[in-house]
Amino acid sequence: MRAFAPTLTLLLSLLVVPSLASTTDQVPFDVSSNKLAEDKVGVERYDDEKVWRIDWSGLSHEKRKEVMHVVELLDLDVWHTTQRSIDIRLNSRELEVLYGYIPQEAFQPFIDDLQSLVDLSNDAIDPQIPSSETNLSEDGEDEAGDLLKKKKKKGKNRKSKPKPKPKIPSPRIDPYNLTTIDTPFHDKFHPLNEMYKFGDTLISTFNDTHLNGSGIDIRQVDIGRTWENETIRGWSAKIHTPLDQDPGYPTASLSRSGSGRSRAGREEEGLEGVELEFVVIAGQHGREWVGPSSALYFLHHLLLRATEDPKSDSAILLRSFRFTVVPQINPDGYAYSRDKSRMWRKNRQDVGGKGSCLGIDLNANWGYKWQHSKSTACSEGYGGREAFEAYETKAMSEYLAGAGERGNRVRAFVDLHSYGQLFMFPFAHSCDDFPPDAEMLMEAGLGVAKAMRTKQGEGYEAGQACDLTYRAPGDAIDYTYGVTDVRWSYSAELRDTGTYGFMLPPKLIRPTADEITAGLMYLAKFIYALEVNPP
Structure with missing residues (x-):
């Protein structure tokens, strides 16, 4: 073990007793009296916990590895990493441990009271879609309550201000009226059942819609089952175009430089005459709620624009690609995050042993350069015993490997997470493994980041995943690129950069959904110009 081992051993012996002493029970480090284990008592609380942003830009590579070794040994909850900083959820005792490795002045709390933010996040959960008697404004606030507050305020200032005309609430839109993006x-x-109802409504609203002789085919795709036997469900959409109909597409504004595929290149690569699939997944980590919401928004936007204008970008892209969206790949973890433990990250799988530790970090369990996890089974980043x-x-x-059996080829794959505002290409596990398509992946990624910034004004950084964040082996995009040959x-x-973290209001x-939709549209058009309609 490294030179810091004696100090670390002493700290562990002082701080982790009896937690690590009871290894046969697999109890996570620092299970305090207000942290309720699993389903036994109730909802987990996060009192006496903060999220700290730690500046480690001045640490050497070896020193960072030491810090991460401590993090793994203590099963700490890392929220986000960059080359400049690392965000970690810590209680007071865990904080004292890290003070032994990083100067105290490098620590800055940016979520000072985690439980308060969790309470606000939980208050935002609707058990079901609101009733039709309530008018909702664009940001989901209760307009009737707003009017009541204004009425009381008017009463107090009746003598000083003229009485304004009463505000007439706008008609409420049915949440399942998908003829409008509003x-x-x-x-x-939303809970899982409402997500699935939304998908069903997409089918009933848009399936078999005729566009100048073409028809939209949108179908439900059941990917498989979870540990708790929940369906992993997605939706797949394509416009079927008669073979003699040339859709055409204005590509003058898109780059065709670099390694664009000519038609001869398409034939050589096996793309000619093959249906190309564009796959978007979200929700690998249960607590990252904005990813699934954004994935559903993207698919809704795509279908809606295509039906509104048969010559739109969306319509042309739907003729050229089959878009498959799996908004929640981790239904068990998501439900547990909503109902029991807001910070829950993993799935809910029994990982063996005599204790009560559950769950595998899905984004450390894909089979490319996978390594056995150094973390305990209780760790938030536990990658499992095998790929x-x-x-x-x-x-x-x-599903991804079975594209040939479906008669198509998965050409693009985008995995939505939060937070950090990054758009990254492989490889994540190590920068020593460099993708042959890095130049084109970077060019497209920069365009995506620009499209997202132009849409909402929020800056996104593009680059190779290993450069922009700290990732473990077993990442999804490493597998799709390195094994199933998904070039893009x-x-x-997604949002944000740390103000709310996973608890985006x-x-x-x-x-957030609007800007990633703009980015995904840009990526699809970029691929179209290079590979579907090359020069």
């Missing part, structure tokens, strides 16, 4: 469905986080041990990653990998493989970290769902 549906209030996109202003709330594809998790039911969810196994099911999704089989990306991982997106509902008013920011729509802006």
Whole structure:
């Protein structure tokens, strides 16, 4: 062990007793009296916990490895990493441990009271879609309550101000009226059953819609089953175009430089005459709620624009690609995050042992350069005992690998996460493994980041995943690029940069979804110009 081992051993012996002493029970480090284990008592609380942003830009590579070794040994909850900083959820005792490795002045709390933010996040959960008697504004607030507050305020200032005309509430839009993108469905986080109802409504609204002789085919895709036997469900859409109909597409504004595929190149690569699939997944980590919401928004936007204008970008892209969206690949973890433990990250799989530790970090369990996890089974980053041990990653990998049996080829894959505002290409596990398509992946990624910034004004950084964040082996985009040969493989970290972290307020769902939709549209058009309609 390294030179810091004696100090670390002493700290562990002082701080982790009896937690690590009871290894046969697999109890996570620092299970305090207000942290309620699993389903036994109730909802987990996070009193005496903060999220700290630690500046480690001045540490050497070896020193960073030491810090991460401590983090793994103590099963600490890392929220986000960059080359400049690392965000970690810590209680007071855990903080004292890290003070032994990083100067105290490098620590800055940016979520000072985690439980208060969790309470606000939980208050935003609607058990079901609001009743039709309530009018909702764009950010999901209760307009009737707003009017009541204003009425009381007017009463207090009656003598000093003229009485204004009463505000007439705008007609409420049915959340499942998908003929408009303004549906209030996109202003709330929803339980799984409502997500699935939304998908069913997409089918009933848009399937078999005729566009100048073409027809939209949108179908439900059941990817597989979770540990708790929940369906992993997605939706797949394509416009079927008669073979003699040339859709055409204005590509003058898109780059065809670099390694664009000519028609001869398409034939050589086996793309000619093959249906190309564009796959978007979200929700690998249960607590990252804005990813699934954004994925549903993207598919809704795509279908809606295509039906509104048969010559739109969306319509042309739907003729050229089959878009498959799996908004929630980790239904078990998501439900547990909503109901029991807001910070829950993993799936809910029994990982063995005599204790009560559950769950595998899905994004450390894909089968490319996978390594046995150094973390304990209780760790938030536990990658399992073998690749594809998790039911969810196994099911999704089989879907991706089975494209040939479906008669198509998965050409693009985007994995939505939060937070950090990044758009990244492979490889994540190590920068020593460099993709041959790096130049084109970077060019497209920079265009995506620009499209997202132009849409909402929020800056996104593009680059190789290993450069922009600290990742473990077993990442989804490493597998799709390195094993299933999906050339355009990306991982997106959506809003924000740390103010709210995983607990993004509902008013920011729509802006976040809107900007990633702009980015995904740009990526699809970029691929179209290079590979579907090359010079």
